[in-house]
Amino acid sequence: MITAAKLLEHAHQAAAFAHCPYSHFAVGAATLWEDGSITTGTNVENAASPLAVCAERNAIATAVGLGHRRLCMVAVWADVPDVVTPCGGCRQVMLEFAPPDLAELKVVMGGRGETRIRTLAELLPESFRTY
Ligand code: THU
16 A cells, blocks of 8 residues: 555655646645555646636546545645645545545645645544535
8 A cells, every 4th residue: 555655755746747827836636546546636727717726626536537436545745834735625525535434534745844644534524414
C-alpha cells in the first residue's frame, strides 16, 4: 500500500501542471482508490473566474470517470509556508466518495511546512448526508 509521503509526492509533482494564470496559486492533488489506483489533478482556472476547478476535484473527477467510487486517501500540495488545506467544496466532494466511516479517509496536506494528516471526519464534522 502506498504511503502518505508517496501520495504527497504525486500531488507535489502534479502542481507543476497547474493552469493558474489568474491566481498564480498552483495546487496539486493525488487520490488513492480502493484498488490501489492513483489519479492526480491540478487546479484549472478560466478567464471567467467562477469556472476555476480545484486540484482535488479534478483528481477525483478523473478517477470517477474511470469507474472508481471508493476513496482511500487524498493528498494536496501547494508552495505555501505551512501546508495547504482543502477548501470546503472539495471536502464535500471527498465525502461523496468516502468510506462510511469518515475516520478511515486520510487527507494528507503538504507545503513547505511539516506534512499534516487528518481524516475527513476531522475536516468535515457533522457533514450533510441524505441518508
Ligand atoms: N484551489 C485548489 O485547487 N484547491 C483548494 O482546495 C482550494 C483552492 C485553487 C483554486 C484556484 O485556482 C486557486 O487555488 C486559488 O484559489
